[in-house]
Amino acid sequence: xxxxxxxxxxxxxxxxxxxxxxxxxxxxxxxxxxxxxxxxxxxxxxxxxxxxxxxxxxxxxxxxxxxxxxxxxxxxxxxxxxxxxxxxxxxxxxxxxxxxxxxxxxxxxxxxxxxxxxxxxxxxxxxxxxxxxxxxxxxxxxxxxxx
Amino acid sequence: xxxxxxxxxxxxxxxxxxxxxxxxxxxxxxxxxxxxxxxxxxxxxxxxxxxxxxxxxxxxxxxxxxxxxxxxxxxxxxxxxxxxxxxxxxxxxxxxxxxxxxxxxxxxxxxxxxxxxxxxxxxxxxxxxxxxxxxxxxxxxxxxxxxxxxxxxxxxxxxxxxxxxxxxxxxxxxxxxxxx
Numbered sequence: 217x218x219x220x221x222x223x224x225x226x227x228x229x230x231x232x233x234x235x236x237x238x239x240x241x242x243x244x245x246x247x248x249x250x251x252x253x254x255x256x257x258x259x260x261x262x263x264x265x266x267x268x269x270x271x272x273x274x275x276x277x278x279x280x281x282x283x284x285x286x287x288x289x290x291x292x293x294x295x296x297x298x299x300x301x302x303x304x305x306x307x308x309x310x311x312x313x314x315x316x317x318x319x320x321x322x323x324x325x326x327x328x329x330x331x332x333x334x335x336x337x338x339x340x341x342x343x344x345x346x347x348x349x350x351x352x353x354x355x356x357x358x359x360x361x362x363x
Numbered sequence: 364x365x366x367x368x369x370x371x372x373x374x375x376x377x378x379x380x381x382x383x384x385x386x387x388x389x390x391x392x393x394x395x396x397x398x399x400x401x402x403x404x405x406x407x408x409x410x411x412x413x414x415x416x417x418x419x420x421x422x423x424x425x426x427x428x429x430x431x432x433x434x435x436x437x438x439x440x441x442x443x444x445x446x447x448x449x450x451x452x453x454x455x456x457x458x459x460x461x462x463x464x465x466x467x468x469x470x471x472x473x474x475x476x477x478x479x480x481x482x483x484x485x486x487x488x489x490x491x492x493x494x495x496x497x498x499x500x501x502x503x504x505x506x507x508x509x510x511x512x513x514x515x516x517x518x519x520x521x522x523x524x525x526x527x528x529x530x531x532x533x534x535x536x537x538x539x540x541x542x543x
Contacts, residue, residue, distance in 0.1 A: 333478050336380070336383075336384060336387075336477075336478035337387070337478045337479055337480050338384065338386075338387025338388060338390060338391045338478075338479060339387075339391060339394075339479065339480065339481065339482050339485070340480075347482075348480055349480060350480060
């Protein structure tokens with residue numbers, strides 16, 4: 217399932233980023249970073265339509281095959297943007313199980329709900345990095361070890 | 364939680380998120396204003412006390428409960444009527460001391476702490492200490508000196524929230540002449 221989950225603030229700095237194979241964290245950071253351009257592109261391309269339909273899910277950003285560490289795995293990046301322009305990016309390993317669009321969508325919805333709970337925590341200042349145990353454990357539940 | 368205008372026995376609905384967030388804003392502001400958690404706890408208790416001494420009038424007017432004959436009856440009224448009316452929950456009463464002057468209110472879910480996660484630097488903060496103050500203030504107005512404190516808190520990793528109540532004494536002095 218998900219190998220990397222990132223929450224990006226409106227101003228495009230990371231609020232939260234976690235990946236499962238921790239030794240390749242930087243690689244994932246690059247992947248998430250490069251996909252932000254695609255997110256921006258998608259938003260501006262279909263911005264009007266998105267707002268009208270209140271559709272937050274951006275769909276597949278693009279697949280990556282040149283992932284050197286686990287060559288047999290195909291990784292796909294998916295994007296989701298809230299109405300407040302907070303972006304969620306998920307890198308998904310789709311080599312063994314073909315995840316359906318619907319499942320990705322529901323994972324994003326789960327992530328969004330959890331993010332909302334974090335925002336509602338009075339001790340959290342909007343714009344800070346997220347250090348929440350509840351959020352952490354929710355993300356963990358969405359990730360499974362690759363290999 | 365209900366407005367002055369339509370005071371009745373039924374309670375008016377309000378958004379629980381609004382209530383929770385308002386309380387959260389209050390507590391975090393206190394944390395900013397005071398240096399350490401003990402001061403915040405004290406301040407919450409004081410605010411609760413001030414709420415309690417007023418709230419008891421509202422409670423007695425709306426609930427039509429009569430005078431309680433013993434502390435057990437008081438405990439029942441607090442849990443089944445007062446908590447239900449103001450917070451929409453019914454805590455259970457357990458752990459009576461043999462002398463019958465101490466009991467615990469077990470709150471399965473505490474509406475004040477939805478969404479809240481205590482940060483590590485506030486480990487001694489008693490987030491819901493306001494409730495203790497309310498209980499103390501309200502009971503003081505009906506001639507009962509009590510002590511209320513949190514012994515378990517879901518925010519600190521416990522399974523339930525437990526408020527320990529201890530009856531100290533009856534306040535005789537405050538009785539107006541001619542009553543009883």
